[in-house]
Amino acid sequence: MKNQKSYKRLIIVILEWGILFAGLLGLVINFSTSLTFKDGLNLFSYYTIQSNILVVLLISLRIYYRFNKKNITKFISLITVAMTSWLLVTGLGFILLLSAIYHPEGIKMISNISLHYVTPTLMLIYYFFTENKVKTKKSLLLLFISYPLVYCIISLIRGVITGFYPYWFLNPTMNYPEGVGSLLNVLLIFIGVAIIFTGIGYLLLWLHKKINGENID
Numbered sequence: 001m002k003n004q005k006s007y008k009r010l011i012i013v014i015l016e017w018g019i020l021f022a023g024l025l026g027l028v029i030n031f032s033t034s035l036t037f038k039d040g041l042n043l044f045s046y047y048t049i050q051s052n053i054l055v056v057l058l059i060s061l062r063i064y065y066r067f068n069k070k071n072i073t074k075f076i077s078l079i080t081v082a083m084t085s086w087l088l089v090t091g092l093g094f095i096l097l098l099s100a101i102y103h104p105e106g107i108k109m110i111s112n113i114s115l116h117y118v119t120p121t122l123m124l125i126y127y128f129f130t131e132n133k134v135k136t137k138k139s140l141l142l143l144f145i146s147y148p149l150v151y152c153i154i155s156l157i158r159g160v161i162t163g164f165y166p167y168w169f170l171n172p173t174m175n176y177p178e179g180v181g182s183l184l185n186v187l188l189i190f191i192g193v194a195i196i197f198t199g200i201g202y203l204l205l206w207l208h209k210k211i212n213g214e215n216i217d
Helices: 002-032 037-045 047-067 074-098 107-129 140-162 183-211
Strands: none
Touching: 002 037, 002 047, 002 107, 037 047, 047 074, 047 107, 047 140, 074 107, 074 140, 074 183, 107 183, 140 183
16 A cells, blocks of 8 residues: 555646646747747737646646645645646647647757647546545636636737737628638537536546546545
């Protein structure tokens, strides 16, 4: 049992540093290859960049807690499951909505792989190895959909004002592949996003309990 716990801790440490390295690598490449200062600022408009910044901060916090031998709080557990669901949609969203039209080359390809494939995959594995103090409640619905929906709403408002839409599926002013053609289509995407994020969040909670032999609420 002691050896099993030691192996588990080792795996957690490896995953933490792997996520941190992959996230930082992708972010540094993106920002360092921006042609202008404005391009660099615009990167903050992308969900991929935002979600990977958030996961880097979360993992850094968890590493800090572990080094200082502090117990992970319920709040950090809550953010961990939410962050896992948010980052999974970063990867799934890219595969389903963007991979067919976005084909980076060179160093940008490394960044693309790091941010869209490596960090979501490692975060998913990491989540199942970490302690989960979160109980399955209907109120979690708001947490799972809050960030992505707020992101979509702000991006849409900004696009109406400035004409800049970070992703084609948020652009109601143009037809595919530049946009979705109407506000109604954007609304339908909003609804789809809410359903997907909620489903992934609850599925993660259920699987964590199932895999770790915990009682399922």
